[in-house]
Amino acid sequence: MSNVIIEVNQLTKKFKSTLAVRQADFKIYKGEIFGLIGQNGAGKSTLLKMIGGLVYPSTGKIHLFNSEMNANHPYYERMGLLIENAGLYPQYSAYDNLKFVAMSYGLKDHLKHINELLELVGLSRTNKTKVKNYSMGMKQRLGIAIALMGSPDVLILDEPINGLDPQGISDIRNLILDLNSKGITIIISSHILEELSKVATKYAIIHKGEIIEIHSKEELLLKCEDRIEVEVSDVKMATPILEEHLNIGNYKVMNDHTVCIYDSHIENYRIVNALVENGISVHSIMKHKQSLEQYFLERTESVVTAHG
Amino acid sequence: MWLQPMVNLFKMDFRRFISNKMMYVLLMVFSAFQIFGIFMINQYEEPTEHGGLLTSAMNESQFIQSMLAQTPSWVMIYIAVFTVYFYMSEYNSGFYKNYITLSRARINSVLSKILIQGVFTLFIFVVFILSDLIGRTIFFEQATIGDIGYFVKLLIGQIVLHWSFSIMILCITIIMRNIIASIVISIALVLNVFGMVLGVLESLITDLNLTSYLLVNTITNRTIDFNNLGDFIHVFSVAIIVMLVFSLIALNYKIREDLR
Numbered sequence: 001m002s003n004v005i006i007e008v009n010q011l012t013k014k015f016k017s018t019l020a021v022r023q024a025d026f027k028i029y030k031g032e033i034f035g036l037i038g039q040n041g042a043g044k045s046t047l048l049k050m051i052g053g054l055v056y057p058s059t060g061k062i063h064l065f066n067s068e069m070n071a072n073h074p075y076y077e078r079m080g081l082l083i084e085n086a087g088l089y090p091q092y093s094a095y096d097n098l099k100f101v102a103m104s105y106g107l108k109d110h111l112k113h114i115n116e117l118l119e120l121v122g123l124s125r126t127n128k129t130k131v132k133n134y135s136m137g138m139k140q141r142l143g144i145a146i147a148l149m150g151s152p153d154v155l156i157l158d159e160p161i162n163g164l165d166p167q168g169i170s171d172i173r174n175l176i177l178d179l180n181s182k183g184i185t186i187i188i189s190s191h192i193l194e195e196l197s198k199v200a201t202k203y204a205i206i207h208k209g210e211i212i213e214i215h216s217k218e219e220l221l222l223k224c225e226d227r228i229e230v231e232v233s234d235v236k237m238a239t240p241i242l243e244e245h246l247n248i249g250n251y252k253v254m255n256d257h258t259v260c261i262y263d264s265h266i267e268n269y270r271i272v273n274a275l276v277e278n279g280i281s282v283h284s285i286m287k288h289k290q291s292l293e294q295y296f297l298e299r300t301e302s303v304v305t306a307h308g
Numbered sequence: 309m310w311l312q313p314m315v316n317l318f319k320m321d322f323r324r325f326i327s328n329k330m331m332y333v334l335l336m337v338f339s340a341f342q343i344f345g346i347f348m349i350n351q352y353e354e355p356t357e358h359g360g361l362l363t364s365a366m367n368e369s370q371f372i373q374s375m376l377a378q379t380p381s382w383v384m385i386y387i388a389v390f391t392v393y394f395y396m397s398e399y400n401s402g403f404y405k406n407y408i409t410l411s412r413a414r415i416n417s418v419l420s421k422i423l424i425q426g427v428f429t430l431f432i433f434v435v436f437i438l439s440d441l442i443g444r445t446i447f448f449e450q451a452t453i454g455d456i457g458y459f460v461k462l463l464i465g466q467i468v469l470h471w472s473f474s475i476m477i478l479c480i481t482i483i484m485r486n487i488i489a490s491i492v493i494s495i496a497l498v499l500n501v502f503g504m505v506l507g508v509l510e511s512l513i514t515d516l517n518l519t520s521y522l523l524v525n526t527i528t529n530r531t532i533d534f535n536n537l538g539d540f541i542h543v544f545s546v547a548i549i550v551m552l553v554f555s556l557i558a559l560n561y562k563i564r565e566d567l568r
Contacts, residue, residue, distance in 0.1 A: 015566075053409060054567040076409040087402030089324070096327070097403075103323060104407040106316040146406050 003030045004066065005154060005185050006051060011060035013046050013209075020046040022209040023060070028187060028202075033180050035200030036189040037296060043209035044189040045084055048158050051187065052081045065153075080152035082160060086143025090132035094123050094142050097131060101149045117145040121175065137168030144175060155179060157188045161195060173199055193292045197221075207300045222252075224295050226264040227288050230271060233281035235259050245274040257283070264289075314416040317407065321420045325427065330393060335431060338386050339439040345375075345382075346443030364447075367454030369462050371440060376466060377530035380498045383432060384527065387470055388494035390428050391477040395421060396487050404567065414562045418482070422555060425474035433467050461534040465543040469527045472550040473497075476523065479558040482565075500524045523550045 006028040013021040021043045028034045038044045049055040051062060053069070053076045062069040069075065088097050095114060102110035118124040121141040131139065140160055147155055157176070161169045176199050180186055190196045196203070203220050205213045215223070232238045235253055242248040242261065250262040261271070268285050275282050290298075325331060349363050363374060376383065398404055407413055445451045453459050476497070481490040496502065507519045519525055526532070526546045532539045 049567070054405065056564070056566060074411045077411060079409050081405055081409060083405055085402060087405040089397070089401050089403060091329075092327075100320050100324060100403070101406045103320040104317050104410060106312060149406070150409070 004028070005030050005032075005064070006187075007063040007066075008051070009061045009063070011047070011050060011062065012058050013043075013050060013055060014058045020209050021050065021057075024206075024211045026204055026211060026214055028185060030185055031180070031183065032202050033176065033186045033188060033200045035196040035203045036187065036206060037191065037193050037196055037203060038189070038206035039191055039300065042191075042206045044191075044206055045158050046209075047206065048083055048156050048187065048189060052076070052079055052083060052156050054081075054083065077150060078153045080147030080150060080155045082140070082143040082147045083156065083158040086139050086146065088131045088139060088142060088146075091130060093128050093130055094118065094134070094138075094145075095127040097142065098146060098149065101146050105150050107149075113149070117148055120148070121145045122171065135168075136163040137165065137171070140164065140168070140172065141175070144172070148179070153183075153185060155184050155186045157186065159189055159191070161190065161192070169195060193296045197292050205296060205299055213299060220292070220295075222262075224290050224292050225262055228261040228264060228266070228268065228271065228285065229254075229258060229288055230261065230275075230285045231258050231283040232275060233257070233283070237278075238275055238280050241274055241278045241280065242271070245278070246270060310412075313411050313413070314419055317410075317413070317416045317420040318423055320407070321424050322427070324398075325394070325424050328394075331390065331428070331431075334386055334390055335435045338382065338432065339435050341382065342436065342439035343443040343446075346440070346447050350447040364444075364450075367452045368437065368440060368444075369454045369459045371444065372437070372462060372466070373530045373532075375436075375440075377528045379500055379528060380495070381528060383436060383470060384473055384498045384524075385495070386432055387425075387429060387474045388477045388498060389491070391425055391474045392481050392487055392490045392494065394424065394428075395478060395481045396485075396490070399485060400487075402568075408567065414565070415559055418478075418555070418559050418562050421478055422475055422558075425478060426471045429467055429471045429474055433463065433470070437463075458535055461540065465532075465534055465540065465547075466527070468547040469523065469543060472547040472554075473523055473527065475551050475558070476554045479554040479561075482558050483561055497524060500528065521546055523547075 004027050008024050008026050011021060011024040012019070024047060036044050036047065046055060050057050053073075064073070064075045065078065067073070067075055089100070092100075095118070098114045098117060099110060102114060107113055115124065118127050121144055123138060123141055123145065126134070126138065131142065134142065140162075144157070144160065147157070160172050160176075164172065173195070176186060176188065188196065188200065197217070197220070201217050203213075203215050203217070204211050230238070235256055235258065238259060239251065239253065242251060242259070246266060248261055248263055248266065252260045252262070254260055264287060268287070272282050272285060353363055361370065363371065366374065404417065407417070410416075441451045477490070477494050480493050484490045484493070503519060503522045503525045506522065507525075510516070510519050520529065521542070523546055526543060532543060534540055534543070
């Protein structure tokens with residue numbers, strides 16, 4: 001049986017003249033934490049709303065648990081949503097808000113379930129406080145508790161760390177990792193890649209409604225790792241020299257002329273000398289040091305340039 | 309059971325309904341103004357030139373019909389305000405996102421709101437009658453009900469008409485998604501602006517009097533005799549048609565709506 005939980009094919013959403021999401025294609029596997037990264041207005045929320053059944057796609061298909069989704073499909077019940085701001089009645093307490101949701105789910109033993117959820121998100125002490133007196137972080141945590149009410153298999157969290165202080169961000173991060181360890185597949189969006197990188201296992205970069213890259217965590221870290229990029233006349237001849245003369249084992253051949261060395265402690269001149277002494281022409285050598293944030297900006301800028 | 313998800317949503321809405329201070333405030337203000345209105349009638353009541361019945365001498369059925377015939381009808385205004393408030397408080401808070409993944413949630417949510425409107429209409433009529441009885445006892449020194457059979461028919465007819473009015477307002481609110489716009493349209497409906505315009509246009513074209521079948525015209529028509537089978541059928545057919553038409557429009561819109 002396939003482990004694909006969500007499959008999105010050529011998903012497009014157009015609002016009047018605005019193309020919010022353009023031909024999105026990706027798969028999310030069971031147990032993943034799928035990070036959706038994009039600037040404000042990139043189309044993250046619209047994409048998540050389509051997956052969560054709030055917004056209908058203009059074209060394209062969504063498969064959930066290997067079934068094609070249509071309006072009111074029962075599989076939507078296996079999802080918990082926290083999209084944009086948590087949907088809460090400010091004049092009611094956290095307990096009341098959770099009770100409303102529990103009633104909509106028809107939960108019999110809702111008192112026990114509500115208390116467990118409040119405990120899980122760390123709001124059990126303030127369960128009688130009106131939500132209008134909550135901080136942003138507390139509202140987000142309550143939103144997550146509500147999203148967990150139906151014991152979902154998939155949790156969709158749209159910008160859950162927006163407006164949170166460092167402690168709040170850390171709490172939400174730990175909560176997400178804890179929920180994932182219990183088997184919940186999580187889709188999380190953010191415009192802060194650095195933060196997303198601490199939880200996500202797969203990343204999709206969305207820019208102007210288009211998914212421009214999808215990477216596993218390992219691939220992304222590799223791309224952002226400190227490296228020396230060497231452009232030579234013949235890469236096949238260069239790599240044995242690097243191994244034998246400089247004892248370099250951590251490298252990756254990018255193409256016929258380029259090799260990336262992931263050992264930034266070696267001085268450039270030693271690499272050049274070793275290669276030149278063995279008859280290899282070195283066209284260029286460059287040290288790369290890139291943060292995840294820089295990588296993201298570079299990717300989105302390159303898309304802007306490519307699109308003119 | 310297919311009905312259970314709708315019952316669950318209704319229970320949720322009903323809990324919000326009864327725990328909502330706004331509902332009680334509306335009913336209390338309505339009651340106070342109703343009693344105050346009776347006091348004012350008592351102060352300034354004069355015999356009509358044509359020898360009509362004095363308001364203070366009316367029984368409860370006659371009094372209700374005379375009150376509801378006044379434009380704007382306060383009962384309709386309160387129903388409109390509550391309908392817009394109840395729907396928009398959920399919509400603006402985004403609370404619907406918490407249950408929208410449930411099976412048939414869009415349909416059930418509209419049906420549940422329609423039932424809540426029915427309960428509110430019932431509540432406001434109970435308060436209406438109690439306030440009338442209190443006010444009339446204090447200021448008119450009489451609170452006769454009159455023919456109980458007629459009174460019951462009148463109440464059932466008017467409750468069903470007002471419930472259908474609230475469904476019409478709910479439908480408008482669902483489509484407008486804006487408090488101010490919904491209230492403005494509701495007030496125009498309560499003032500019977502559309503009914504009057506259509507009435508004038510109709511009188512220019514034909515003398516069929518089809519506009520008497522408009523909902524607000526039916527509610528405010530004091531000549532309707534609930535003992536007359538023709539009038540009774542008129543009232544119920546108008547109410548049921550309005551209910552069905554606006555419920556279906558609201559459901560259809562909600563099913564297709566892109567939620568923010």
